[in-house]
Amino acid sequence: MIKSMTGFGRCEVSEGERKFTVEMKGVNHRYLDVNIRMPKKLNFFETAIRNLLKQSIQRGKVDIFITYEDLSENQMSLKYNEKLAGEYLDYFSQMEESFSLDNDIRVSTLLRCPEVLTMEEQAVDDEELWNGLKKALEGATSQFVESRTLEGEHLRNDIIKKLDGMLDLVGYIEERAPKIIAQYREKLENKVRELLSDTQIEEGRIAAEVVIFADKICTDEEVVRLRSHVVHMKETLKSEENGIGRKLDFIAQEMNREANTILSKANDLEVSNVGIDLKTEIEKVREQIQNIE
Numbered sequence: 001m002i003k004s005m006t007g008f009g010r011c012e013v014s015e016g017e018r019k020f021t022v023e024m025k026g027v028n029h030r031y032l033d034v035n036i037r038m039p040k041k042l043n044f045f046e047t048a049i050r051n052l053l054k055q056s057i058q059r060g061k062v063d064i065f066i067t068y069e070d071l072s073e074n075q076m077s078l079k080y081n082e083k084l085a086g087e088y089l090d091y092f093s094q095m096e097e098s099f100s101l102d103n104d105i106r107v108s109t110l111l112r113c114p115e116v117l118t119m120e121e122q123a124v125d126d127e128e129l130w131n132g133l134k135k136a137l138e139g140a141t142s143q144f145v146e147s148r149t150l151e152g153e154h155l156r157n158d159i160i161k162k163l164d165g166m167l168d169l170v171g172y173i174e175e176r177a178p179k180i181i182a183q184y185r186e187k188l189e190n191k192v193r194e195l196l197s198d199t200q201i202e203e204g205r206i207a208a209e210v211v212i213f214a215d216k217i218c219t220d221e222e223v224v225r226l227r228s229h230v231v232h233m234k235e236t237l238k239s240e241e242n243g244i245g246r247k248l249d250f251i252a253q254e255m256n257r258e259a260n261t262i263l264s265k266a267n268d269l270e271v272s273n274v275g276i277d278l279k280t281e282i283e284k285v286r287e288q289i290q291n292i293e
Helices: 040-054 082-099 107-111 126-196 203-217 220-238 245-265 269-289
Strands: 007-015 018-027 032-037 060-070 076-080 117-121
Touching (some): 018 126, 040 060, 040 126, 060 126, 082 107, 126 220, 126 269, 220 245, 245 269
Antiparallel strands (some): 018 060
């Protein structure tokens, strides 16, 4: 199944008084590059998140934004450090005796002393936290993959249409080749007659020159290989194989190589123009392939 590397997914999950929101967006990249932004409380799950994503995503630069809200009233608790409060009182008594001061210590005074009363976050069950986060991740990933698949389908149809056009261009080059040789022979004979006028033309010599010219401009091998590459790419696009982006990129490189050779051998204006059109179409296909997973 062909997938684009561009996609977006979002999912919001509420479990009890906890709420998880996951947003994902992806663009093309040579490898899988995942960037996760989430609250510090969830950092413990980073490895699990990456492993979960690798099951559905193979390539692309994926940015993930995770938000977490805990609406419960008991998420924070107040802790009283009685031992520390006692030490404060002992030192206050020592100061009273040492400096002959009035000991006017009240509860409100003691409460203002550092660390006597502290706010602590209640311990959260990691398994419950992961279950909620996992549901949000799976929902966002499912939507993300669906959007990539939909765009991948559009890419496939467009590329196949371009490949069919390439086959027509290749067919024209095949049909044109014999005509080029015939035209060259005719021009050569006319030129010889013009120069030698009444002298007998040596058919063997003319034939030898035509053979040399035909060998020089022959693109039969390149045309056969190019047609084979185009057909191979179409078959790959129509297959249900996953992660075909790199394979398609390699085939496109080979197609471009054959088109360059055909263009360099072209000794005919029409074939040159078709060769340029062929290279233009191949380049368009290569650009689109860069966005296939």
